[in-house]
Amino acid sequence: MTALSSTLRQTWVITLRDLKHWQREPWGPVFGVLFSIMMLLIFGFLFGGAIEMPGGGTYLPYLLPGVLALTMMFGVDGIMAVVTEDTKRGVTNRFRSLPMSSVAVPLGRAVADLGNSAVQLAVLMIGGLLIGWRIEGSFLEAAAAVGLLLWLRLAMLWLGIFLGLTLRMEGALTMVQVLVWPLGFCSSLFVSPETMPGWLGFLAAWNPVSATATAARDLFGNPTGITSGLLADHAMLLALAWPAVLLAIFVPLSMRAFRRLG
Amino acid sequence: MTTAPLSARGVRKRYRDTRALDGLDLEVAAGTVHALLGPNGAGKSTAVNVFATLTRPDAGEVLVGGHDAVRHPARVRSMIGLVGQSAALDEALHGRENLVMFGRLHGLSKTDAVRRSAELLDAFGLVEAGDRKVSGYSGGMRRRLDIAAGLVIRPRILFLDEPTTGLDPRARHEVQELVRRVVADGTTVLLTTQYLDEADQLADRVTVLGAGRVIAEGTPSSLKSDLGGDRVIITAAEPDDLDKMAGALGAAATVDLDRLEVTVEAGASGGGAAVVDVVRTLDSAGITVDDVLLRRPTLDEVFLHLTAPHTEHQHEGAAR
Numbered sequence: 346m347t348a349l350s351s352t353l354r355q356t357w358v359i360t361l362r363d364l365k366h367w368q369r370e371p372w373g374p375v376f377g378v379l380f381s382i383m384m385l386l387i388f389g390f391l392f393g394g395a396i397e398m399p400g401g402g403t404y405l406p407y408l409l410p411g412v413l414a415l416t417m418m419f420g421v422d423g424i425m426a427v428v429t430e431d432t433k434r435g436v437t438n439r440f441r442s443l444p445m446s447s448v449a450v451p452l453g454r455a456v457a458d459l460g461n462s463a464v465q466l467a468v469l470m471i472g473g474l475l476i477g478w479r480i481e482g483s484f485l486e487a488a489a490a491v492g493l494l495l496w497l498r499l500a501m502l503w504l505g506i507f508l509g510l511t512l513r514m515e516g517a518l519t520m521v522q523v524l525v526w527p528l529g530f531c532s533s534l535f536v537s538p539e540t541m542p543g544w545l546g547f548l549a550a551w552n553p554v555s556a557t558a559t560a561a562r563d564l565f566g567n568p569t570g571i572t573s574g575l576l577a578d579h580a581m582l583l584a585l586a587w588p589a590v591l592l593a594i595f596v597p598l599s600m601r602a603f604r605r606l607g
Numbered sequence: 608m609t610t611a612p613l614s615a616r617g618v619r620k621r622y623r624d625t626r627a628l629d630g631l632d633l634e635v636a637a638g639t640v641h642a643l644l645g646p647n648g649a650g651k652s653t654a655v656n657v658f659a660t661l662t663r664p665d666a667g668e669v670l671v672g673g674h675d676a677v678r679h680p681a682r683v684r685s686m687i688g689l690v691g692q693s694a695a696l697d698e699a700l701h702g703r704e705n706l707v708m709f710g711r712l713h714g715l716s717k718t719d720a721v722r723r724s725a726e727l728l729d730a731f732g733l734v735e736a737g738d739r740k741v742s743g744y745s746g747g748m749r750r751r752l753d754i755a756a757g758l759v760i761r762p763r764i765l766f767l768d769e770p771t772t773g774l775d776p777r778a779r780h781e782v783q784e785l786v787r788r789v790v791a792d793g794t795t796v797l798l799t800t801q802y803l804d805e806a807d808q809l810a811d812r813v814t815v816l817g818a819g820r821v822i823a824e825g826t827p828s829s830l831k832s833d834l835g836g837d838r839v840i841i842t843a844a845e846p847d848d849l850d851k852m853a854g855a856l857g858a859a860a861t862v863d864l865d866r867l868e869v870t871v872e873a874g875a876s877g878g879g880a881a882v883v884d885v886v887r888t889l890d891s892a893g894i895t896v897d898d899v900l901l902r903r904p905t906l907d908e909v910f911l912h913l914t915a916p917h918t919e920h921q922h923e924g925a926a927r
Contacts, residue, residue, distance in 0.1 A: 351714065358711045366699045369740070435695035439756070442659045442689035443712045444681050606661070 352446040359453025363427075367461060377423070378465045381416045382472055385409065388535055389476065399539045402568025409473040410490070410561040411534035414554050416465055417494050418529050420501035421508070422522045424458060428509025429518055437510075437606065447600040451506045455499060462498045466491055481566025490564035493584045497557040500588035503595040510602040533558050537570030550576050553591065556583035610673035612637050612764040612795040613658060618667035620653055620819075627653040628664065629819035635764065635797055635812075640790050642810035643799040644910065650819035651799035652692065655768045658797070659689045672763045685714070688757030688765040692772065694749040695756070698742040702733055702752050705741060710759040720759070727755040731785065747778025754785060758794070765789065767798040771805060783809055803910050815913055822913050831904055837878030839871045839885050842898040855892040856885065867897070878903060 367374055385408065393404040428451075431437045440450050470478075480487050508521055531549050532538075538549035549555060550571075559580035562569045571577045613635040620628040628650045635641040643651045656662040658669055660680040669676040671683040696705050703724050710720030728737040731751045736744060741752065750770065757765050770786065771779040786809055790796055800806055806813045807827045815823040815830070823830060843849050852869045853860045860871050873881035878901045889896055 355712055358708055362697065362700065362708055365704070366697075369699050433693075434698075435691040435693040436697065438656075438661055438691050439689060439695040439709070440712070441661050442684055442687065443709070444685040444714060445712050449712075 348446070352449055355445045355449035356453040356456065359450055360457045363454055363457035364460065367457075373423075374461050374465065377416070377419060378468050381412055381419075381465070381469055384415065385412045385469070385472065385476075388412070396536060397540070398568055399537050399570055400568065400572045402570070405473075405476070405478055406565075406567040407537075407562065407570055408535065409469075409478045410565055410567055411558050413466055413469055413494055413561065414497065414532075414558040415529050415534050416469060417462065417498040417557070418501055418525055418554055420458060420462065420498045421505040422518065422525055424454060424502050424505035425509040425512075425521055426518055427454065428506055432510070432513075432606070437603075441603065441606060447603045448596075450603070451503070451599055454506070455502045458502055459495055459498060462495060463491070466494060478567075482564050486564040486566070490561040493557050493560050493564070493581075496585070496588045497554065500553075500591035500595070503592055503599055507595045507599040507602060510599060510606065528552070529554065533570065533576070538576075539570065539572065550574060553583075553587035556580055556587050560584035610670070611635060612672055613797060614670045615654075615658065616668045618654070618657055618669060619665045620650075620657060620662060621665055626819050628657065628667075631667070631816075631819060632821060633814060635795060637795050638790070638793060639811040640786065640796045640798065640809050642806035642813045643797065643816055644801070644803065644806045644813050645799075645816035646801060649816040651816055652768055653819075654816070655689075655691075655766045655797070655799060659687055659766050660684055661689075686760070686763040688760070688762035690754050690757040690765070690767045690770060692768045694753040696741045696749060696753060699740060701738050702741055702744070702748075703728060703737040705752060706756055706759055709756045713760050715759065723759055727758060730788070731755050745778070746774055747781055750774060750778065750782055751785060754782070754789070758789065762794065764795045764797060767796060769799050769801065771800070771802065779805075815910065817913065836904065837873040837881060838902045839873060839878065839881045840900045840902055841869045841871070841885060841889070841896050842900075843867045843869065844895050844897045848894055848896075851892065851894055852889060852896075855888050855894065 388408050389405050393408065396404050398404060398407060428437075431440075437450075474480075482490075505521075508517070512518075512521070531545065532552035533549060533555035538546035538555065540546075541549055555576060559569050559571055559576050560583070561567075563580055569577070569580070571580075576583070611634055613633065615631060615633040618628050618631040618633075619626070631650065631654055633641075633643075633654070643654060645651050653662060657664045658671060658676065660676050660683050663677060672686050674682040674686075676683045697708070700708065706724035706727055707717075707720045710723055711717065713720075715723065724737075728734050731754070733748065733752060733755070736748055741749065744752065754765075754767065754770065757767070767786065771782050774782060783805065786796060786798065798809065810827060813823075813825065813827055813830055814821055841852060843852060846864075846867060849862050849864065849867065849869060853862050856869065856871055860869050862869050871881060871885055882899060882901050886899060
């Protein structure tokens with residue numbers, strides 16, 4: 346058997362393992378999606394009325410793609426939690442003692458997670474349609490938006506895998522779970538960077554998740570809240586490039602960390 | 608001649624300011640149980656991790672089945688089984704699913720993995736539990752499944768890192784029985800343990816580790832006799848007899864006035880011969896005794912003696 350086909354086979358075995366987890370213990374993903382729905386309702390109906398949109402448009406169509414991108418961001422701490430658990434239990438060391446590729450375990454997990462993420466996106470989008478969000482773009486454009494969101498998720502997963510393998514101190518997971526929030530808010534997910542003080546708006550526009558959210562809004566035909574600047578012109582390109590950069594960094598680092606764990 | 612399942616020479620591993628392994632030499636013979644015995648921090652787990660390719664040594668050579676663990680880790684991984692300290696199992700999967708998963712990751716085909724898992728569940732008394740989630744297993748069942756997972760391929764050498772730590776006495780006994788069976792089937796086992804009785808009962812050879820180095824090695828009985836030495840304890844009938852006894856027995860005797868005892872260190876010929884000697888000597892000197900007792904050192908005493916801090920031990924025949 347060639348190295349590639351055995352790597353793919355090992356990856357698939359790990360994917361099946363994670364899918365079985367969700368089938369047996371579905372509460373993690375279920376609460377994950379409920380949490381996103383809660384965010385959608387809180388921001389859509391509690392805060393939404395007070396939020397002004399640069400460039401016009403109503404808030405709910407702006408918000409929904411932002412919540413989708415935020416849900417993709419939760420992949421970081423979600424996968425970090427399972428990687429940490431495997432390492433604590435010694436399962437990671439058992440994997441490391443097997444004649445398998447370093448990439449198979451994280452890749453298998455990532456593939457399974459993408460399946461789970463696609464379901465979460467579908468649930469949120471249906472929920473959005475029920476409360477008045479509309480897809481104005483074509484079917485293909487909408488599919489491309491979902492593709493970009495999953496592309497962001499993939500990058501977030503590898504970042505989480507890396508953090509799970511390298512941050513071994515007590516409380517590391519909690520730290521990451523807390524940090525996701527300011528990083529998520531300092532972006533275009535909930536409000537337009539153009540409403541922020543200049544330097545903060547600059548940071549928010551350069552946040553990788555802003556690119557994905559803005560590109561998804563464009564493709565869904567929703568208001569982007571962006572009237573000028575790099576994001577207005579090149580959101581799509583940035584939404585493709587940012588995750589690619591993150592993957593180019595964290596895939597090799599994670600593989601190295603996996604082998605160096607001992 | 609077949610190559611040794613494990614041969615290590617001069618293995619060193621440093622973690623920041625601790626020397627976990629400080630020039631470890633070890634040779635495990637095929638078909639045997641070899642115990643690495645030592646207190647916490649002696650380097651047992653680091654040694655196993657180095658042998659199982661999880662940790663790269665700073666220096667030294669490790670050959671597993673003749674393959675270099677540093678240069679060809681993949682070859683080594685394909686012929687070892689590792690059972691670490693905590694039960695490395697997926698709690699949400701069934702016992703059988705765990706075995707099939709690890710078998711497939713080991714490169715077995717699906718059919719082979721399923722067949723081998725069934726064999727192992729049967730052999731390890733887990734047929735009924737096999738189709739239940741591991742999260743509901745007892746500590747002993749988990750441990751058994753964990754060991755089974757180390758045997759999904761028939762490894763050249765199975766590493767068991769403290770297989771009975773944290774188990775209740777019954778589960779401990781079960782696991783020890785299991786190890787005996789595994790060895791009887793022809794698998795070579797390297798186990799680490801803090802329990803002397805375990806090493807004594809299970810192992811063909813024992814290597815005592817302290818501060819990352821071998822401080823003694825041998826069969827359990829040779830360790831006991833080389834390092835401890837038997838003693839004959841004679842209780843005098845009358846306090847006045849103590850001096851006479853000490854005089855008759857010569858330089859090897861020490862007197863304990865409070866307990867009316869004379870202790871004689873048995874020499875190389877062993878405790879049995881010493882008892883006969885003592886009784887003959889005292890009899891021909893016309894001294895009556897109250898009691899004669901032969902005391903063999905337990906491995907515990909040997910162990911405490913060897914691993915006592917701040918002492919250098921150089922026992923002939925024991926230190927390598």
